Amino acid sequence: MSTGKNLRLTIEVWRQASPDQPGRFETYELDAVSADISFLEMLDQLNERLIKEGKDPVAFEHDCREGICGSCGFMINGQAHGPLRGTTVCQLHMRHFHDGERLVLEPWRAQAFPVRKDLVVDRDSFDRIMAKGGYNSTRVGNAPEANSILVGKETASKAFDAAACIACGACVAACKNGSALLFVSAKNAHLGLLPQGAPERYRRAVRMVEQMEKEGFGGCSNTLECEAACPKQISTGWIQRLTRDYIRGKTVEDTGEVAESGGG
Amino acid sequence: MALDGKSPTGPIEGRWAKRKADAKLVSPANRRKYSVIVIGTGLAGASAAASLADQGYKVKAICFHDSPRRAHSVAAQGGINAAKNYQNDNDSDFRLFYDTIKGGDFRARESNVYRLAELSANIIDQSVAFGVPFAREYGGTLANRTFGGVLVSRTFYARGQTGQQLLYGAVSNLWKNVDSGQIELLTQKDVLDIVVVDGKCRGVIVRDLRTGQLETHMAHAVVMCTGGYANVFYLSTNAMKSNVTAMWRAHRRGALLANPCFTQIHPTCIPAHSEFQSKLTLMSESLRNDGRVWAPKKAGDTRRPEQIPDEERDYYLERKYPTYGNMVPRDVASRNAKYMCDEGRGALGLRAVFLDFRDAIKRDGKHAIEEKYGNLFDMYAQITGDNPYQSPMVIYPAPHYTMGGLWVDYDLMSNIPGLFVLGEANFSDHGANRLGASALMQGLADGYFVIPYTLPHYLAGQTFAPLTADHDAAKSALNDARTRLDKMVAIKGDTSVDRFHRDLGMVMLDKCGMSRTREGLAEARTEIRRLRDEFWQRVRIPGDAKGFNPEVEKAGRVADFLEFAELMVHDAGERNESCGGHFREEYQTPDGEALRDDDNFMYVAAWEFKGVGETPALHKEPLTFEYVKPTQRSYK
Numbered sequence A: 001m002s003t004g005k006n007l008r009l010t011i012e013v014w015r016q017a018s019p020d021q022p023g024r025f026e027t028y029e030l031d032a033v034s035a036d037i038s039f040l041e042m043l044d045q046l047n048e049r050l051i052k053e054g055k056d057p058v059a060f061e062h063d064c065r066e067g068i069c070g071s072c073g074f075m076i077n078g079q080a081h082g083p084l085r086g087t088t089v090c091q092l093h094m095r096h097f098h099d100g101e102r103l104v105l106e107p108w109r110a111q112a113f114p115v116r117k118d119l120v121v122d123r124d125s126f127d128r129i130m131a132k133g134g135y136n137s138t139r140v141g142n143a144p145e146a147n148s149i150l151v152g153k154e155t156a157s158k159a160f161d162a163a164a165c166i167a168c169g170a171c172v173a174a175c176k177n178g179s180a181l182l183f184v185s186a187k188n189a190h191l192g193l194l195p196q197g198a199p200e201r202y203r204r205a206v207r208m209v210e211q212m213e214k215e216g217f218g219g220c221s222n223t224l225e226c227e228a229a230c231p232k233q234i235s236t237g238w239i240q241r242l243t244r245d246y247i248r249g250k251t252v253e254d255t256g257e258v259a260e261s262g263g264g
Numbered sequence B: 001m002a003l004d005g006k007s008p009t010g011p012i013e014g015r016w017a018k019r020k021a022d023a024k025l026v027s028p029a030n031r032r033k034y035s036v037i038v039i040g041t042g043l044a045g046a047s048a049a050a051s052l053a054d055q056g057y058k059v060k061a062i063c064f065h066d067s068p069r070r071a072h073s074v075a076a077q078g079g080i081n082a083a084k085n086y087q088n089d090n091d092s093d094f095r096l097f098y099d100t101i102k103g104g105d106f107r108a109r110e111s112n113v114y115r116l117a118e119l120s121a122n123i124i125d126q127s128v129a130f131g132v133p134f135a136r137e138y139g140g141t142l143a144n145r146t147f148g149g150v151l152v153s154r155t156f157y158a159r160g161q162t163g164q165q166l167l168y169g170a171v172s173n174l175w176k177n178v179d180s181g182q183i184e185l186l187t188q189k190d191v192l193d194i195v196v197v198d199g200k201c202r203g204v205i206v207r208d209l210r211t212g213q214l215e216t217h218m219a220h221a222v223v224m225c226t227g228g229y230a231n232v233f234y235l236s237t238n239a240m241k242s243n244v245t246a247m248w249r250a251h252r253r254g255a256l257l258a259n260p261c262f263t264q265i266h267p268t269c270i271p272a273h274s275e276f277q278s279k280l281t282l283m284s285e286s287l288r289n290d291g292r293v294w295a296p297k298k299a300g301d302t303r304r305p306e307q308i309p310d311e312e313r314d315y316y317l318e319r320k321y322p323t324y325g326n327m328v329p330r331d332v333a334s335r336n337a338k339y340m341c342d343e344g345r346g347a348l349g350l351r352a353v354f355l356d357f358r359d360a361i362k363r364d365g366k367h368a369i370e371e372k373y374g375n376l377f378d379m380y381a382q383i384t385g386d387n388p389y390q391s392p393m394v395i396y397p398a399p400h401y402t403m404g405g406l407w408v409d410y411d412l413m414s415n416i417p418g419l420f421v422l423g424e425a426n427f428s429d430h431g432a433n434r435l436g437a438s439a440l441m442q443g444l445a446d447g448y449f450v451i452p453y454t455l456p457h458y459l460a461g462q463t464f465a466p467l468t469a470d471h472d473a474a475k476s477a478l479n480d481a482r483t484r485l486d487k488m489v490a491i492k493g494d495t496s497v498d499r500f501h502r503d504l505g506m507v508m509l510d511k512c513g514m515s516r517t518r519e520g521l522a523e524a525r526t527e528i529r530r531l532r533d534e535f536w537q538r539v540r541i542p543g544d545a546k547g548f549n550p551e552v553e554k555a556g557r558v559a560d561f562l563e564f565a566e567l568m569v570h571d572a573g574e575r576n577e578s579c580g581g582h583f584r585e586e587y588q589t590p591d592g593e594a595l596r597d598d599d600n601f602m603y604v605a606a607w608e609f610k611g612v613g614e615t616p617a618l619h620k621e622p623l624t625f626e627y628v629k630p631t632q633r634s635y636k
């Protein structure tokens, strides 16, 4: 439960008023941060002070504050979502830091994620990828009885592992190439693993990858930094599957061969 | 004026079929001539937008999030009910209907609730088709668990992230329609008002959150799916940006708001730890399948739980409610936790009780418990720094869900023609208390299977003035929104928006929370008015409303909460009975259960706006119960 401890911290925050203005770091001293509060609550506290002083509060994205909506995220000392593995920054608590620490906060840096203000970036590029195949083409009203589609426990569980991605963008920020392959491959695996998503397996892979390239995301850096940064611990194993599906899809396109199914 | 919910009559199993048979249709070729605005992309909004687009209507889906996938439905943990009877444990549409009516303490419309039960099974089919990875048995069929207030196993789940997966399923169908051009998706747009032309809802005023620009969007009908208002309490399990604005603005334009005082305080949440606490985290009700709730027998016992021997523990839910035990409905569980703390028997001397997995781990092994609740246990450990596999969770009730909302008829249309309201934003199905795993069910039933039948019926029966943003009503709504923003930003006072929100929350939790009294509610009204006056004199919003400015967004929402709160308190003060989550201390049975007054309060209280600070006008919709006879609820 409560530690009752207080910390003194120095934080350097990237301040940038708008996309077209240059940014710079600003330093703030905080002298009594409770170790029991969350990282974002620490920023709330700073903002309350800035507002009182008539200054502009630090903009950061957030909403659910329980690690599930994928809104939050920025770099803390060069690490996406901070030092704790498998944790979004909204779930990170100050007890993981020590007295006197200096923390540098920066927005996600990636060509496909332009900075809007301070720690907030635009991630619309993710959604444009999703709108190019991140679905099963079925209509409301024509679903068969649920238990008529049997899905083994392991398959369902694997599909879930991939589906757990919250689209926060940490994978892109952590990759030196700004690659979105972890994100795209997780989406591709989630749907492609299930029998319901199998008919569009290859077409989906091709369309999503092509959109990803259009958005300016880079290629795989093979450093696995994305997996290390992912708050949902999505596995890089899915990337291989995406590559295979993509190649198969391209072959189908080129040869006109029929490849509709292939779940699993 | 008595309100008419327009429920069909006749045998309850046939009412929805009858309504559908009577509904007018729009021919496939004509559908593209109609445009519909859907506000919100949670379960209700995403499913509605996609279903209407699948039929061929032109849809604009609007949300304030940067992506539709972030709607707060994403946070739902435990599961979704459906009367599939896969467990062969005698479940049926009727039983789900019965449980929901009883769980709601006889303050919901029978016809609506029966329809909800009837549609529940198909929701699972639809969600599976969209790729929702529900939990499965080894043989490949779907798995179930049990939720509170029921004696069957009808809850479907995807680990502890059911809402996330159902939402991704619904949103994926939205993507499909974005891809085909059938849906225009407008993210980061805050709806600040609705536009009513010749008595019909024809559009919305939005603020683009990136540019600060105000825009008018017009359509033939508007579907509002903006979620609940539990953030009126400031600290709640809702996301930080969940709000009442769209609902409240519609109310100000004439939409009736029903039963606003029916709010749900969820029994199992992680208690607040400091002044800077920004939200509360739910620990899913599903945990009560295996977790046992207890408090020390002795008052003032601050020992660690491991040091308290069994004979000094009071498993008070099991003791008081032997039939349902730990699975009593939420209102009952919350109230009892409060009683324990009021008696000085809080866990560790705090205002909290224990939720203990010791016996379940002993019985099933740690692995089995981890499989079922792993992510919840992790979340608990992350937040508190304690390990719930080793010692019990420490929990306390927190504001969670709001049963009240905009009044709608059986077709889910408000009293403003053309304004439909779905999901948590309407008042319709849960009466005075919602059972677990039934909000996801309702949102998706509304969006997948109700609105695609009732909205076309409305469209087909109307003649419309041409769509134009030049209409006086649209211009004046736009102007009102601009004036209000300018006024707010110009105050340049000395107090932050958050401070006002926190103060309001304190008043609401204290005086209009788990238990309410006539005097307390009167005091609350005075305090709300004082806060509201102060807000308009002293709020400080840094910068201006011209560009991206989160403080402007927050300020607008808090200003609306400060008006809405007064209506909520008024409703609570006028309902001189206790029912479900609405507990008036003056009205209780000798053993502290809610005491309804069916002779005088068997109605929906739908309020009409008469001005800020003015007494609203009450419209009653009488409730009749033909199939479930109202009784004193008993879970003993």
Ligand SMILES: Cc1cc2nc3c(=O)[nH]c(=O)nc-3n(C[C@H](O)[C@H](O)[C@H](O)COP(=O)(O)OP(=O)(O)OC[C@H]3O[C@@H](n4cnc5c(N)ncnc54)[C@H](O)[C@@H]3O)c2cc1C
Pocket (backbone or CB within 6 Å): B039, B040, B041, B042, B043, B044, B045, B062, B063, B064, B065, B068, B070, B071, B072, B073, B074, B075, B076, B077, B078, B079, B080, B081, B162, B163, B189, B190, B191, B192, B225, B226, B227, B228, B237, B238, B239, B242, B243, B245, B246, B282, B400, B401, B422, B423, B424, B425, B436, B437, B438, B439, B440, B441, B443
């Ligand atoms: C932590 C938690 C756990 C829960 N667990 C369960 C569970 O296990 N089972 C269950 O059945 N229920 C559960 N519930 C309840 C359930 O999740 C919600 O009632 C339900 O998801 C609400 O869905 P909705 O579509 O009505 O609204 P939401 O999902 O809240 O969506 C609201 C949408 O409206 C938009 N919006 C709001 N205002 C505006 C505006 N002014 N302008 C533009 N857009 C706006 C938002 O951007 C968002 O897209 C839980 C709730 C919480 C908080």
Ligand code: FES
Pocket (backbone or CB within 6 Å): A061, A062, A063, A064, A065, A066, A067, A068, A069, A070, A071, A072, A073, A088, A089, A090, A091
């Ligand atoms: S705020 Fe939702 S994941 Fe962090």
